[in-house]
Amino acid sequence: MAFPEKIGRYTIKAELGRGGMATVYHAFDPSFDREVAIKLLPREMMHDPQFRVRFEREIKMVAALEHPFIVPVYDVGDVDGQPYFVMRYMAGGSLSNLIEQGKVSIEDTARIIERIAQGLAYSHKKGIIHRDLKPDNILFDENDNPFISDFGIAKLKEAGGGLTGSGVIGTPAYMSPEQAQGSGDIDSRTDVYGLGVIIYQMLSGQQPYSADTPMGVVVKHITEPVPEILKLLPELPPEADAIIKTAMAKDREKRYPNTIELAKAMNKLAFGKEGDLTFGTDPSLKSRSEKITAQSPRVKTGVLIAGGVLLLSVLGVFLLRNQLFAPDPLSASDPPPSEAPAWTAASSPTATEQPAISFAPFCAEDVAFSVPQAQATNMVCTAKRPYTSVAITEGSTFEVLHPDGTCRIEATSRGNHVLSCTGPDFLVMELKVCNPPALSNDDLSQCSADATFNSENQCCVPVPPEDAGCIVIEVRLRGCN
């Protein structure tokens, strides 16, 4: 795969992989004679000057997280306006890779969670919530010690999405109900939930919720009770089920109050004692720990009876909160975006050549067709299939120009459709999106025989341009297998 030779002073050795929004490279830093990993973010993110300010502020906060169980960020910069940051190279792969090899024992799960929980407790103390905990973001060094990576990235994604109007959903499989519902008031307990999902997946080898589409998974996190891991694995001690259910309680008041308490419960289950979890923990956490024990949470029955109406409103809130769309669809009076390939009737006959009065006038040279809005947003994996969401204006038609790709309308909100596009891993497909037809031959009486009526601008077009009112965008799928 082609990759740049250099990024800043760093020599690129290989591409490590692509996530939902960035490409990560293995590189060499000649200044310090060491291997590093470089995350290169999308160029579009820097288009808004405000994003640069946010990016620098956010990445500084992340770089200030100095903890033995957090992947350190060494440097930040941009190449020709494309932002990147440099971090420690983690040679041991990710927790996803480990889970792919099979289920993880209770003991190993407890050991990994113990470290991750302490790194999280430290960042929570500093006011930083991870918000995108998942096995892909737990990386191992060459000695198989786990570290948390991608702190603050969820927030950056959100900022970038909000400013560009594209928006990002996040990672549905690990998202707490309050995060999925768009609560503005997310606290560190969203990370307790994420850890609970990870424990479920480590012990069972599969995610707790699966559905055909990312949106389906999100809805299950909000509405479905936590699945019983004992149904899958009856040989597990019942406490494992209680721990997962407490960590993943829909009501965050019923969760462990912090990640340390969750790790202690896992240690107790695995080794019969809570262990000493003192790296970066707040002393006040200790006093709270005595009060908390793992207990079977009672999922509110009200949650279970959420009907279609509630579900729709939840989805609506979810979509709004996550800024999946541009703030407002183009209204009829809005000018087309300047970068849009607007067609103009450049070859229109002059006024003197215009036909008799009974016909509409020919389009003036500067008459343009409005261009549809279409924006690919987040890329996720659900049930091992890649999905990319695309926001288009409601009423626009769409067509996938690739035999292996499909897109379907997943939801509609604020005058926009969200399309869920899928196909084989890493597929790059073209999607043609058109405004409702502005050119029509139906109303023949409006124009002379050799012209077509442009209903949008109420004038005649001599040569109907191919694809007027349409755009073609590239939709990329990520790799899941």
Ligand SMILES: Nc1ncnc2c1ncn2[C@@H]1O[C@H](COP(=O)(O)OP(=O)(O)OP(=O)(O)O)[C@@H](O)[C@H]1O
């Ligand atoms: N510091 C690192 N050292 C070594 N490999 C890394 C490092 N950071 C990321 N990677 C690898 O690079 C690939 C892409 O990572 P990235 O964080 O972009 O994606 P992700 O975590 O799967 O998704 P998301 O963008 O939703 O967080 C993954 O395979 C990951 O394991």
Ligand SMILES: [Mg+2]
């Ligand atoms: Mg990551």
